[in-house]
Amino acid sequence: MKKFIYILTILCSFFIFLTNFENQSIIQTSKIGHASESFAEHEDLEILNFQYHLGNDVSTRKERYGQLIDFLEDKDCYALFYTSTSQENYKDENYLYIMGSNALYTFDFFDTLHTKRIDFTKESNLYFSNMVNDPNAYDYIAYIDSVNNQPYQDTLEIRHFSSYKQYATVREGIDIDLELNLLSKDRLLTQAMVMNSEIYNYVDAEVGFKEHVGSSYKGLLKDRSFAFQMIGLCVLAIAILLTCQIFRSKKEIIIRKMMGHSFVRIFKEMFITQLFLCILFYIVVQILSYAFYVHSFNSVTFPLLMKSWHDFLIFLIFLIISCFYICFCIVKVKDSGEMKRQGNRNFFSYASIVVKIVFIVVAFAPFVNYVLEWKNIAYNAYALRAYQEHLRGYVGVSGIASFDYDPTKIMQFFDEQGAVYQDFEQNILFENMKEFDTSLQHTTIYPYIIVNKAYLKDYSVIDVKNVAVDIEKLPPDTLLIPQKYEGVDTSYYCPNTSCDVVMIKNGNRFINHHAYSVDMTLNRKDPIVLVVGEIPNWSATNMLLKNTDKNKQALHSYLKTNGLLETVHLKTTDDYYELAKNESNTLFVRYSIVFLLYILLAFIFQYQSIYIQFDQCKHEYAINYLLGKTFWQRYGNILNNNILMYSFVLIYGIFFAQMTYFQLLAYLLCAIIVDILVAYYMIHYFEKHKVIAILKGEQS
Numbered sequence: 001m002k003k004f005i006y007i008l009t010i011l012c013s014f015f016i017f018l019t020n021f022e023n024q025s026i027i028q029t030s031k032i033g034h035a036s037e038s039f040a041e042h043e044d045l046e047i048l049n050f051q052y053h054l055g056n057d058v059s060t061r062k063e064r065y066g067q068l069i070d071f072l073e074d075k076d077c078y079a080l081f082y083t084s085t086s087q088e089n090y091k092d093e094n095y096l097y098i099m100g101s102n103a104l105y106t107f108d109f110f111d112t113l114h115t116k117r118i119d120f121t122k123e124s125n126l127y128f129s130n131m132v133n134d135p136n137a138y139d140y141i142a143y144i145d146s147v148n149n150q151p152y153q154d155t156l157e158i159r160h161f162s163s164y165k166q167y168a169t170v171r172e173g174i175d176i177d178l179e180l181n182l183l184s185k186d187r188l189l190t191q192a193m194v195m196n197s198e199i200y201n202y203v204d205a206e207v208g209f210k211e212h213v214g215s216s217y218k219g220l221l222k223d224r225s226f227a228f229q230m231i232g233l234c235v236l237a238i239a240i241l242l243t244c245q246i247f248r249s250k251k252e253i254i255i256r257k258m259m260g261h262s263f264v265r266i267f268k269e270m271f272i273t274q275l276f277l278c279i280l281f282y283i284v285v286q287i288l289s290y291a292f293y294v295h296s297f298n299s300v301t302f303p304l305l306m307k308s309w310h311d312f313l314i315f316l317i318f319l320i321i322s323c324f325y326i327c328f329c330i331v332k333v334k335d336s337g338e339m340k341r342q343g344n345r346n347f348f349s350y351a352s353i354v355v356k357i358v359f360i361v362v363a364f365a366p367f368v369n370y371v372l373e374w375k376n377i378a379y380n381a382y383a384l385r386a387y388q389e390h391l392r393g394y395v396g397v398s399g400i401a402s403f404d405y406d407p408t409k410i411m412q413f414f415d416e417q418g419a420v421y422q423d424f425e426q427n428i429l430f431e432n433m434k435e436f437d438t439s440l441q442h443t444t445i446y447p448y449i450i451v452n453k454a455y456l457k458d459y460s461v462i463d464v465k466n467v468a469v470d471i472e473k474l475p476p477d478t479l480l481i482p483q484k485y486e487g488v489d490t491s492y493y494c495p496n497t498s499c500d501v502v503m504i505k506n507g508n509r510f511i512n513h514h515a516y517s518v519d520m521t522l523n524r525k526d527p528i529v530l531v532v533g534e535i536p537n538w539s540a541t542n543m544l545l546k547n548t549d550k551n552k553q554a555l556h557s558y559l560k561t562n563g564l565l566e567t568v569h570l571k572t573t574d575d576y577y578e579l580a581k582n583e584s585n586t587l588f589v590r591y592s593i594v595f596l597l598y599i600l601l602a603f604i605f606q607y608q609s610i611y612i613q614f615d616q617c618k619h620e621y622a623i624n625y626l627l628g629k630t631f632w633q634r635y636g637n638i639l640n641n642n643i644l645m646y647s648f649v650l651i652y653g654i655f656f657a658q659m660t661y662f663q664l665l666a667y668l669l670c671a672i673i674v675d676i677l678v679a680y681y682m683i684h685y686f687e688k689h690k691v692i693a694i695l696k697g698e699q700s
Helices: 002-033 035-043 058-075 187-195 198-202 224-248 250-258 263-270 272-293 302-332 342-386 408-416 426-436 549-561 573-616 618-626 631-644 646-656 661-695
Strands: 046-055 078-086 092-099 127-129 155-160 176-184 394-400 420-423 448-452 478-482 500-504 509-511 523-525 528-532 543-546 568-572
Touching: 002 035, 002 224, 002 272, 002 302, 002 573, 035 046, 035 078, 035 176, 046 058, 046 187, 046 198, 058 176, 058 187, 058 198, 078 568, 176 187, 187 198, 224 250, 224 302, 224 342, 224 573, 250 263, 263 272, 263 302, 272 302, 342 573, 342 646, 342 661, 394 408, 394 549, 394 573, 408 543, 426 448, 543 549, 568 573, 573 618, 573 631, 573 661, 618 631, 618 661, 631 646, 631 661, 646 661
Parallel strands: 092 155, 448 528, 478 500
Antiparallel strands: 046 176, 078 092, 078 176, 127 155, 394 543, 394 568, 420 448, 420 543, 478 528, 509 523
16 A cells, blocks of 8 residues: 555656646746747736838838937837747747847746856847857757747747847848837837837838737646646545554554544644655655756746745645544544444545545546547557658748738649648638538538648549549549548539549558648548649648758859748748657656546555445455355345446536546446446455455454
């Protein structure tokens, strides 16, 4: 039992750390990504947002940018803006420009690895970078999660306004607009100052002034209430295991009471060491996890440490409450004469039943959800590795930095170079459309993908006549329909009034070449396939070109010739793959820990339920064993009690669970079957060890 207690504590502590670690990482990256809102919130300022037009030639841009800096210096307000450019190695280089304030160093979400400081109130060409291999950076941004410093991430540099030189690098003829955020105590007063200055001539009149509202990170955070629930359940399980130890050691407890020992002394001498070890294991796991995931101490890790300390105090409070319960159980252990009285015997039986009912009701719905999600996450982790060669080695357009540019030009170029086109996300769109289009609500959505001929070159598609389909001869907008969907109305999948249809054999599995798709669908088996002619979409998840030296040279030449090096942003699927793999690993570890915790908790609650009921009636079971009664006659009451406990879950599920009645009954039936199997095994185990011992006269 001691091993179970320590394993439970270790898993619980690790899960709590992961929850806090992920949440703080999300908060930090989001606050850096929305620096204007972070500045405003921290400094109690208001944000004035507007588009500032620099112009389309170098001299004009330089002059207008100089006027902007003069205005900011004269009016003593500070400003921020983001820009982004594409590098030759297919990564985005993002810049955050700050002027007029050093408040950045007072935030709990920002620090640098070597604690160096740049004075943003003075002109400077120094900068901070998230790339620790950048030799020119003055210092490096410290992240809670060091994955943000990895080479496959996009670059982020934090600079002073005076170091902005992009107005000179972007070719002439392309308009540059900066989305400026001015921060001050009074937004309307700042707006009036802008309107009365020369820079107002370059403010985009169509967009005008607005109060900038950024996105919130709160919807991305892991549920801390669930973490608290897990702490409570784990501590309750520890208390239950110690209660079982009380039953196992009741002779010793009775003897100690006869010797005049108080329940406090008995508790201290028999159980306090185990509880202290639980606390020690919890702390050690927190320290080791911190050392493995975080590596360092600085101002950005302080909130993580505070949350860990807060959760440790909650764990400690729950543990102290459990100590009172254990002491109460020690008090309820009476001498052998009193133990035979039915009232005292029933206390522990009733308590064990109530505790298990509470566990089942609290844990059933979350456990079902976690199992279903864990199954998908585990498969996704496997698929990322199984399809690795399909998910790497491509380059796609990650963004276009100008509304004036016609994206069909880059689509035509990719098409001419033999780029693959794939769209694995249409199913999501169809499902979303069903919510708004009543005519589609009863329509069955079959697996569906859109691809071009270049994508299908890696596949051998066989028609129902057992003849290989000649992909090159297929007309545009051809539907390849697996034989299993023969007779099904597939007009919904045709973009035109009619499409050519080719029936193909079942068993085809098509691989997504992009690891970071919307729903992480890395493959589809037997989908309806729409084969298009020209590439219809430039999205990075859809339009991909093999990242060979030949294609890289042709792509760079095309972008340079057309002056698009700053406009078209490219990214390789290798980088997306690393991001997806890192996220998948984190999810898999987190969900696996929760899955193991639930399994262990279920085993412990089942163990205590069977153990206490068996211990209370062991002599009766021994006599029934001698009388030759069947297994059900001997232990039917235990099995019935375990099954009846799920009636509370059924009632709770009908009113509160977000699932259909069929799903609820199916999951309940599975849980009951597993419960009975575990109970059957435990009863056999106890019967082998306890009943035989009683019949031999070794136990009383």
